[in-house]
Amino acid sequence: MKITKKIRLELVRRAAAAKxxxxxxxxxxxVGAALMTDDGSVFEGCNVENAxxxxxxxxxxxxxxxxxxxxxxxxxxxxxxSDDDVFITPCGACRQVLAEFTNGSAExxxxxxxxxxxxxxxxxxxxxxxxxxKLAGNHNT
Ligand code: THU
Numbered sequence: 001m002k003i004t005k006k007i008r009l010e011l012v013r014r015a016a017a018a019k020x021x022x023x024x025x026x027x028x029x030x031v032g033a034a035l036m037t038d039d040g041s042v043f044e045g046c047n048v049e050n051a052x053x054x055x056x057x058x059x060x061x062x063x064x065x066x067x068x069x070x071x072x073x074x075x076x077x078x079x080x081x082s083d084d085d086v087f088i089t090p091c092g093a094c095r096q097v098l099a100e101f102t103n104g105s106a107e108x109x110x111x112x113x114x115x116x117x118x119x120x121x122x123x124x125x126x127x128x129x130x131x132x133x134k135l136a137g138n139h140n141t
Contacts, residue, residue: 011079
């Protein structure tokens with residue numbers, strides 16, 4: 001599926017909307033993500049923090065897990081939004097989790113609150129994903 005300007009704008013808008021549901025009382029840093037899979041489905045996520053800080057889930061992984069739960073495993077684009085004026089990029093853990101469900105050509109749309117965005121390929125942010133053999137005969141893979 002081709003990622004058009006219209007799709008990019010929609011993902012940017014939906015990432016900003018998802019940010020509104022962020023639960024970030026500890027960092028006060030709200031993040032939203034919206035991704036599209038190859039069939040055109042969109043899934044959103046926000047960061048959800050915890051009093052035990054390390055249990056926090058980032059917006060990007062939250063969105064990826066929503067997609068996986070719906071059986072969608074081929075992500076083609078992801079927008080990430082925060083309240084910061086600089087273009088934030090996914091953390092290392094999120095880059096790796098995204099890599100599990102994309103080929104390297106997936107687009108990461110980095111955004112600012114005024115609606116500007118920059119597109120960068122996941123393969124640039126995470127060039128050498130681990131390549132493990134998937135188990136033959138496991139029908140859940
Ligand atoms: N966070 C995300 O959700 N995504 C990012 O790309 C950067 C970091 C969250 C984790 C934590 O809740 C807060 O932002 C501060 O790190």
